Amino acid sequence: MRSSIAGIICAFTFFCIVALDSKINNFPPFGRFLDPFHGFWQNEINDDKLKSQIHTTNLNNKAKIFYDSLLIPHIYAENEHDLYFLQGYITARHRLWQMEFQAMAASGRLSEVFGEATVDYDKKMRRLGIRMAAEKFIEETKKDKKIYKVIESYSEGVNAYINQLEFKDYPVEYKFFNYKPEEWTPLKIGLIFKFIQYSLSGTDYDFENTNVLKQIGQKNFDLLFPNILPGQEPIVNNDSIWAEWDDIVQPKKPSDFKPLSGLKKNVYYKPDPDNGSNNWAVAGSKTKNGNPILSNDPHLNLSLPSIWFSNQLTTPLMNVMGMSIPGIPCVISGYNDKIAWGVTSARRDDKDWYKILYSDHDHLSTYIVDGKYEPFELNIEEIKIRERESILDTIRYTIWGPIVYDQSFGNEKQRAGYALRWSAHDPSSELKSIYLMNKSQNYEQFSNSLKFFSGPSLNFAFISSDNDIAMNIQGRFPNKWVDQGKFVMNGARSDMKWQGYIPQDHNINVLNPKKGFVSSANENPAGKEYPYYTYGQYYEYYRNRRLHQLLDSGQNFTVNDMSKILNDNYSLFAKENLHFLLNHLDQMQFNPSEKEVYDLLSKWDYHYNKDDVAPIYLEEWVNHLMADIWDEFHNHPTKDYRLPTRETTFYLLQHDSSLYFFDALETTKIESISDIINNTFHSSVNYVEEWKQENKEENLLWSKYKGTKIKHMGLLPGFHALNIDNGGYKGIINATKEGHGPSFRMVVEMTKNGPLAYQVIPGGQSGNAGSPFYDNQIEKFNKGELFKVDFFKKDTFISATPPEGLIKIEILKK
Template sequence: MKLLQFILSLTITVSLIIVLNTKISVVPPVGKFLDPFHGFWQNAEAEDFIPETALNVKGLKKGAKVIFNKQWIPHIFAENEEDLYFLQGYVTANFRLWQMDFQTMAAAGRISELVGPAAISLDRENRRKGMKMAAENSEKEMMADPELSKVVTAYSEGINSYINSLKYEDLPIEYKLLDYEPELWSPVKCGLLLKYMANNLSFRNSDLEYTNGIQMFDKNTFDLLFPDVQPEQDPIVNGTTEWTFDKVAIDTPSTPFTIANELIDRPLLDKQPADIGSNNWAVAGAKTQSGNPILCGDPHLGLNLPSIWYVVQLTAPGINVYGASLPGSPNVIIGFNDKVAWSVTNALRDVVDWYKIEFKDDTKSEYKLDGEWVKSKMVIEEIKQRGTISYFDTIFHTKWGPVMYDDTFRPGSGKSHCALRWVAHDKSKEAKAFYLLNKAENYKDYREALKHYHCPAQNFVFASTEGDIAMVIQGKFPVKFPNQGKYLIDGTNSENEWQNFIPAEHNVFALNPERNFVSSANQHPVDQSYPYYVFADGYEYYRNRRINTLLDSMNQINANDMMIMQNDNFNLRAKEALPYMLQQIDESILKPNELGIYKELSEWNYINDPFVKGPTFYEIWQDILYVTIWDEFKNAKVDLEWPDPFTTVKLLKEEPDFKLFDIENTDKKEIASDLIKIAFSKMVKRVEKIKTEEGDEKMVWANFKNTTAQHLARLEPFSVPNIPNGGNHNIINATSERHGPSWRIIVELDKNGVHGWGVYPGGQSGNPGSYHYSDLIYKWSKGEYYPLKLLKPEDDKDAGIAFVQEFKPE
């Protein structure tokens, strides 16, 4: 059935491309593509398909074995590390080549080479961010490390060995559809992949939105809307660590912070979705049934196909690790070995600052710095475009970094040329951190490994068979004076530069706290006792408090308890907001259709289970209410940061007559209750419209939410829509329409043998014509898991094994 569905959907897709696409240059040569012996037919695989099992591969030093279990997870056994990473590259490319290639081309600003001018804006964005420059800086650092250079070189050679073995009929279907061929791999592409993740998780331009905001509102109002931290926050480390170090001192400029005296009216880059985040926690043996620590993690990222992750076991002398890898980068990123386990969540810290550049004239060859004119560096980027001539983009580099916004890129009426200083541009070797983590045996090894990790900052949770649990907020963080980098900075004054970085040993951490657990969920990292200034936009306020409430109340915990908790659908935001919202509605005057919705919401238990309607009514109501409240932001002629949901609910309940609650375009002075009533009425009308157009079943939460695992190239037949799943953003099971737990892992650290469980919304194969392209999705959606067993070479006859590949040097 999978084979038939693939062929039918692809045939329809290709037919539509041929019929509807007038730019014949981006359509595959039809005869070649439809050739039954070489074209897309060769990408269809039956459910019982088994790849070739005996391979002679050029580049291997010795023989090796790869055992594939029934989920097609490879367990790679090699006699030395170079062969191990060579085979990791080879096997990953075998199943994920197009994904690896496409993501690194996107990071490098090269998608226009594939699809033409339609992608020029995206490519210019990534060139101007300095993504390629950042990857090249990382490559230099990786290759200067004798140990790491062997790893990334072997990994790259393994990928290239696979690429060189391919004929046209072997190419992934996306190459045939887009009519191009893969390039050979190199270590700089490993760097690009890591910068691709750094961009997704750490890039911000909220400084510019805050700059607009503080000029539109008085400072008291602005600080009320955008506090550095709310007193109700439950930080990652809260009074559990004594800071015994001497803080690194920096000079505070004579003017504490300076901002441009103009509104930045240019259209800014789109913000990263609020759904990107993660949960992780570890509980000590004192709280578990077995007496062993248990570690849990679930990073919340885009629900993509092929999946973001490729699960693998890597075994050679000195290493035996299992977990999720990033296709295109060696090592395991989240996983465990026979001594330790670790997982990560995004650590929200401000590691991007924006500087206003004053150029001498329109040539931009000189800019002002400390009263003098300093030469800028001009870089001309050639962006090749399929089907037409190249686009040449001129980018000017300053002391601070590349000028991203100028009069040629997203221009406004002003002259606010903005350069960015981003930690991701600096030399780094994050791959070394994961290489050492994969081999770590204890807490000391874990801390030593993390010293090499810079960006994107992550909350690394840890547990070991020795009984330790820990959390470290790890990254390369500039030492900042209060409010530094919160707004657009005066780039003419070098006093505003980053003077130093927080030493790794000063980073926020917790080791074996008295409460017997550690956790993080993208909230504020630390309480006010921490001596360094900490700031970021977008802190989470709900998942973290729910996690801590549950863990604090639990004892005799086992792995099954943790599975249930990772799939928890309790909506704390609704519990704190909905009763107040309902109190503002006069039930006695409601019409029958309004009363039905009111009662449904009144009886709802705040649990976003997939097959109920309460979450749908609440979601529509809160979304309309949010936009109704902040009409000043919606109607603004410049880009603004909007107040977060927690602040919004807090103001509704505590300051119902807050001045911004008054709707701008009405004569009446509205207060909180008026807005809630207006939003309720609009919600009912929207519900009725949806029911009329799509039927009553659309009100069921899973149907309304329409969780979709989307193909990277947005090819609909290669996507999986309507995944029946509960949860939502701000919920532990943070599954929204396009984002969610991209990998769930649970590990029990038993000295007699570590036990693991995991699942993710995808499949091991990147081939849409394979049964294993999406076979894990529905187990994931039901909250079920597969065991993650560290195999030995002699386990190749076990019942859970699908096939074995034997590799020999050519």
């Protein structure tokens, strides 16, 4: 993919140019950075050259680590303290900078390293209350001594690794940015977990929705932003038991509820709206070998080092393997001897915004709820800035939560304050759920473990050696009235609060459905019969239905079939909408280039394969069309407006083409649908022609045009993986976009003798850019292939004869 030495030199060259051509002073001391015995050259090492025997005083007994050919550590320990100590130690060995970077990002401390450029980001993270949520997470976990011991052991392992480091051993990012590792604490585990929870809670559009509602009214809003489109297929429909429930409490909307106004532009960081995933489980009745098969591929930002770290954790009483998140103990998505599970985002709305009514003009002392003055709880945050004086930011806490946006943050002309109510601010103990999940041996145990999982809301696909398959939609879901939380609410009224949570026993799940499979792709969770309101800011419409088509029509599935589905590039969006567009074109107006594009699209098979050309023209056509149709909502100087999705747009185009929204504002003529489709076809073809002229050295191919990149988390030039040669796109099972997509792919077949597992990540196991394991899996990821991974039985670790194919064995003594 790229020479790591060349990458480091490229980064250093870039750094020198920036440092010499600007007033930036926080660059590393040249002598130490270039020192061949201590500087960045020391990072050009192979991870398999580590010592074969490690002595530490922190272990209670002996332990063993197998490293396989992918640098996956298979850890065996005699007890849980040693196991999680070693997981922390080994994860830090390969991903220390990533772990600390994510903890600092979550706590709003990046300015300590990067200076003034990240001050607004740090303010946002602090005002979101992520640290408060992490502190409550840790305090709640302390109530269970066994689970908190897992956190302590993991932290001890990370610190044992940090304490043995000298400057020459530091990951190159510390040398480049000239700082050193800090002590690892349990709070940092909570911070990373809550940061992940924020990323997977979905992009909320409360502000944008409210502005649109005030602009066009409720009737038009419901038309442009329906909760569910006709033809949508839910995750669970008729196979659950909610018709039998008799203790349902459904909150009612206050009769005098009114939308608010005056919301200003807020343009700070939000998670990618396409954060999601695919997962599915197929029963043995539909597979060739009669064994259930599970597949999973979480869709997140693509980054180096990779988001996930693969490991096996084994004691005499437990044996589990799969993907962990660096900085969090246990396995998040994986398998053991008896079960396997994988997760997708449920996209349920658990973040609501409240407009605060201040009691004084200075906004300093109190606010009003139900006509009474309520005091703020003040938290003064010191934001340290590299080579600058610290700044103070006062965060005001209300009964709803922290005020995120006010005059001092978001918009200086903002008179109001806006507080965030987020379920993650409540005490929770998700690590207990994950810990028990890792140990579960059947569906009953697995399902019981989920009761401790509060967030982020996830869809858990499940298989077992008992030939059970299941889907559990799990989280702590606020029990809301219809439309509650879709718009900003009045924080001066206590009747705007959540009416508790949906009972855990009423969460949506299905076990062994008659159709022989379960699946989720971030679509709506249940049909209309489900008695609770299940709003999500955006539910998938195409990817999930394509997945249903493939699973419903197939039989005798194999692992290879599952791998092909994970890499499916067929676009249901193109299939259902392209010819509608083509039929509106006036072919008599075509120039030669447009005629060629028309013929190309007419013969296209709707696949977004990497070497195809047709996807380029359809995507640009759709982009131009969406911009023209929704010009009412574009680029308002003071307010943000939500845009209808392409799913809704094309449904309306085909079913209600007379809508006045389809007329372009900048012209005096009233445009028809045909006018807009023809105009945007011409402009999009011209746009691609201009791209061809500007990129004469590039072939016009989908992968080149899309330009997928996997960037380094610290944006260090030379440490990226550029020009990823891959197909797919949003709304497609292979959801690889420009910088976002499958963060791993995993397929597990559960046999009576244990799991057969296959996986790939778009990167590698190592966080060291000088290691061949930094990005060695990208080539296979591009090809849509999987690695067969070893799941070692407990007896294998105890045996005097090690398994074949290992690159290293480490024996750890007390």
